[in-house]
Structures are given as structure tokens and as C-alpha cells.
Amino acid sequence: MSEHDEHVDALMEQIAEVLRAPEPAASDFTTRLMARAEADSRSALAQHAAVFGAHGWWRRRRTIRLSVSPLGALSIAAGLATFAVLANLAMHNTRAPLARTTPVAAATSALPAADARIDTVHEVRFVFRAPRASSVTMVGDFNNWDSAITPLHRTDAEGTWTVSVTLPPGAHQYAFVVDGKSWMPDPASATMVNDDFGTLTSVIAVGDAT
Amino acid sequence: MEPRPDQEIIAAVLGGHTEAYAELVDRYRDRCNRFAVRFLGDRDDADEALQSAFLRSFRGLAAFRHPGRFESWLFQIVVNECRTLATRRARRAERFVRDEARSAQAAVEHTADRTALLAEIQYALDQLELDQRQAFLLKYVEELSYDEMSESTGVGISALKMRVQRACSRLRTLLVAVYQ
Numbered sequence: 107m108s109e110h111d112e113h114v115d116a117l118m119e120q121i122a123e124v125l126r127a128p129e130p131a132a133s134d135f136t137t138r139l140m141a142r143a144e145a146d147s148r149s150a151l152a153q154h155a156a157v158f159g160a161h162g163w164w165r166r167r168r169t170i171r172l173s174v175s176p177l178g179a180l181s182i183a184a185g186l187a188t189f190a191v192l193a194n195l196a197m198h199n200t201r202a203p204l205a206r207t208t209p210v211a212a213a214t215s216a217l218p219a220a221d222a223r224i225d226t227v228h229e230v231r232f233v234f235r236a237p238r239a240s241s242v243t244m245v246g247d248f249n250n251w252d253s254a255i256t257p258l259h260r261t262d263a264e265g266t267w268t269v270s271v272t273l274p275p276g277a278h279q280y281a282f283v284v285d286g287k288s289w290m291p292d293p294a295s296a297t298m299v300n301d302d303f304g305t306l307t308s309v310i311a312v313g314d315a316t
Numbered sequence: 317m318e319p320r321p322d323q324e325i326i327a328a329v330l331g332g333h334t335e336a337y338a339e340l341v342d343r344y345r346d347r348c349n350r351f352a353v354r355f356l357g358d359r360d361d362a363d364e365a366l367q368s369a370f371l372r373s374f375r376g377l378a379a380f381r382h383p384g385r386f387e388s389w390l391f392q393i394v395v396n397e398c399r400t401l402a403t404r405r406a407r408r409a410e411r412f413v414r415d416e417a418r419s420a421q422a423a424v425e426h427t428a429d430r431t432a433l434l435a436e437i438q439y440a441l442d443q444l445e446l447d448q449r450q451a452f453l454l455k456y457v458e459e460l461s462y463d464e465m466s467e468s469t470g471v472g473i474s475a476l477k478m479r480v481q482r483a484c485s486r487l488r489t490l491l492v493a494v495y496q
Contacts, residue, residue, distance in 0.1 A: 117487075117488055117491070117492065117495060118456055118484050118487070118488075119456075120495060121437055121456070121487060121491060122456035122457055124430065124433055124434050124437055125354055125434070125437060125441075125453070125456070125457045126350075126457055127430075127434065128346060128350065129346065129349050129350035129353045129354070130346050130349065131345040131346055131348075131349040131363070131366065132363055135341070135345055135349075135363065135366070135367075136338050136341045136342055136345065138367065139338075139341055139367055139370050139371065140334075140335065140337065140338050140341070142367065142371055143334060143337055143370075143371060143374045144334055144335075146371065146374065146375065147334050247372060247375050247376050247379075248376070248379060250372070250376070250389075250392055250393050250396055251372065251393075251396055251397070251400065252392075252396050252470060254470045255470065273379075274378060274379045276378060276379070279375075
């Protein structure tokens with residue numbers, strides 16, 4: 107290390123030492139946050155009840171436990187997928203939305219013999235039209251709102267962009283980021299909310315949100 | 317009494333004891349706040365970014381698959397929130413004016429006053445590009461390894477090293493007089 111580098115490092119250490127001084131959050135920080143978190147919980151529950159009904163079949167389905175062979179599990183999975191798609195179509199029997207949800211039931215291939223059961227995962231395919239965009243990515247609570255994680259791929263000359271995302275059950279907020287700068291809600295989304303920055307964000311309810 | 321492990325608190329929250337989340341907030345809020353204040357250069361903005369980050373973490377707990385790594389995951393969200401806030405709000409000009417006034421005052425009081433020194437350094441930090449400021453704070457203040465920094469930011473290690481190097485070079489130019 108040269109004398110110059112050593113001097114720079116020593117200077118940076120001096121600067122960092124000052125910057126490492128504690129910076130406590132406001133004394134009411136936790137109280138304010140918990141009030142919002144509690145309200146958020148109530149709102150999510152109310153939203154789920156509005157989408158699925160307080161005692162809908164989604165809620166009951168959670169308690170189903172089956173003992174099956176791997177082959178049997180795959181058959182049941184296919185059946186569940188068909189049922190879920192039909193249910194989804196029944197719920198959205200108006201015009202076809204740009205963003206389509208396709209819940210897919212998948213089973214693990216190596217099921218323990220004593221406690222075999224099926225976990226349902228939901229693969230949601232998002233479709234977004236942006237003919238003049240150079241890039242489209244997704245941000246949402248499922249990827250920590252990081253625009254680098256979930257890029258959409260252009261699938262035709264008309265500017266249709268798609269991506270499939272595996273989501274856990276629940277209500278998820280998301281938006282599209284066009285050309286790395288324009289934040290846009292999903293025009294096909296039935297539910298939109300203002301996020302913490304006052305920006306319009308879409309909401310998708312997936313599977314059993316309890 | 318031994319503090320409860322993060323995993324145990326997360327299990328309690330997911331089991332319906334929402335109030336248990338306050339334990340996680342109290343545990344990590346000060347460290348996160350330090351990063352946010354240094355990065356954004358404004359306590360109100362830092363508070364806003366942190367409220368949003370902790371709320372996003374709360375909403376994402378059910379989908380979080382590695383409860384033993386909560387702190388790292390939370391910090392990742394905080395870093396993203398701070399960046400988002402910094403890019404969405406064009407307050408830099410306003411802050412420069414305010415801080416210039418503070419900096420002039422600091423010069424009068426001289427650097428023996430640690431608060432004034434912090435203000436000088438914060439002023440210099442504010443003049444770095446966002447990428448460089450973020451990399452410098454993660455490396456020198458939060459003392460993360462380059463692997464950890466890469467995990468938190470999604471940026472490659474080579475690019476992070478370059479950003480740290482450029483940040484150091486710029487800070488040296490801006491602050492060398494203060495330390496001479």
C-alpha cells in the first residue's frame with residue numbers, strides 16, 4: 107500500500123468514526139409504526155374477506171390433508187389446478203384482463219410416507235402492454251420493491267410484456283416500472299391502493315390468504 | 317433476561333400476536349435509522365423511509381422464508397426504501413441550501429465541535445452520487461463485507477468496489493481541508 111493510499115484509508119476511517127455515532131430513531135417511532143401495522147392487518151383481513159368471503163371455500167381448503175403417493179399427488183394437483191382456473195374464470199367472467207392469474211397446484215415429489223400432504227403454490231402470470239418501452243420490471247412486496255429482481259420479457263411486436271411469478275397466498279401489492287423510471291399500477295387490476303408514498307399501487311389476492 | 321431470538325418473535329407475529337413485531341422494531345430501528353439519516357441527510361425523510369420499510373417487512377413476514385436472517389433481509393428493504401425515497405423526491409437543492417448555512421456556521425465554531433464536524437461530513441456525503449454514497453455507508457459505517465453489500469443491493473462486487481473507491485476519492489477532496 108502506498109503512502110497516499112494509507113493516508114486515504116486513515117482519513118476514511120476518521121470520517122467513518124464520526125458517521126458511526128449512534129442515531130436513535132424518534133422515541134415514538136415504534137408506537138407510530140405499530141398503529142400502522144395493526145391497521146394494516148385489519149385492512150388486509152377485511153380485503154381478504156371482501157375478495158374470498160369470510161367463510162369461503164378457500165379458507166376451508168386450508169385444513170385439507172391428504173395421504174397420497176407422489177403419482178397420486180400429481181393427479182390431484184392437476185385437478186386442483188383445473189378447479190382453481192375454473193373458479194378464477196368464474197370470478198372474472200367479464201372481459202379478459204391484461205393481467206391473468208393462473209393458480210397452479212404443485213406437489214412435492216418426495217412426500218414423507220407418514221405425513222404426506224400437498225402444498226399449493228400459485229404461479230401468477232402478469233401481462234402488461236407498453237409498446238414504446240425499452241424495459242419493464244415489476245416491484246412488489248414479494249420482491250422487496252426491488253426493480254432489479256423481476257424483469258418482464260417482451261413477447262411480441264405489439265409491446266406485450268409478460269412474467270410469471272410464484273406467490274404465496276395472500277394479498278400482494280405491486281406495480282410496473284417502465285424504462286427504470288415510470289411507476290405504473292396494473293391497468294387490469296381490480297383493486298388499487300395508495301402506497302406509503304401516495305403512489306397508486308395494484309393489489310392482487312392470491313389463494314388462501316389466511 | 318435473554319432476548320427472544322428473531323425466529324421466535326416472527327413465529328409469534330405470524331401466529332396472530334401482531335404486537336410482538338414491536339420487539340423486532342425496537343431491536344433494529346436505531347441501526348437502520350443511522351443508515352437512513354446518513355444516506356438521506358434528513359431526519360424526517362429517514363423516519364418516513366424507515367416507517368415504510370418496517371411496514372413492508374411486516375407485510376412480507378408471511379412470505380419470508382429465512383427467519384434466521386431477518387436482520388439482513390430487513391436491512392435490504394431499508395436500503396431499497398431509502399434509494400426509492402431519494403430518487404422520488406428532488407429535495408437535494410433545498411437540502412444543500414440548508415446545509416450550506418449549517419456548514420458556514422460550523423466553520424465559525426470550528427471542527428473541535430463534533431456536531432459541526434458531523435455536519436461537514438454529512439454535507440460532503442450529500443454531494444456524492446446515490447450509488448457512491450450508499451456503497452460508502454455500507455462499507456465504512458455499517459461495516460458490511462462486499463458479499464453482504466452485494467446481497468443487500470443486488471449489485472456486483474466489482475461495481476461496489478469501484479463505487480467505494482470513487483466515494484473515498486471524492487470525500488477526500490471535499491474533506492481533506494477539514495482534517496488538516
